[in-house]
Amino acid sequence: MLDWHSEYLVIQARQREIAAAAEFSRQARDSAPRKGRAVRARSGPGLRWRAGAALVLLGRRLQGDPSRLAEKC
Structure with missing residues (x-):
């Protein structure tokens, strides 16, 4: 008997x-093509806009934009 x-x-x-296997199966399921849809749908302008906005915010944070620092004070 183990302690x-x-x-x-x-x-x-x-x-x-178990958690790793569940994550792997989820990723495999998400990447599998759906019935009746051979090619994945292209991202629309809304998704591109959100990604661009996130990159702008990240860039400001990395550069230490003074306007962002003033908002926190």
């Missing part, structure tokens, strides 16, 4: 394996 700590570590390892 309680070893048993705990084994249970944790099994839980990590």
Whole structure:
């Protein structure tokens, strides 16, 4: 019989394996083509706009834009 700590570590390892398998199957399911849709739909202008806005905010944060710093004070 394993002591309680070893048993705990084994249970944790099994839980990590189960979580990794679930994540892998989710990714495989999401990347699989849907019935009746051979090619993935292209992203619309809304998605591109949101991605562009996120990049602008990230760029300001990386450059230390003074207008952003003034908002926090």
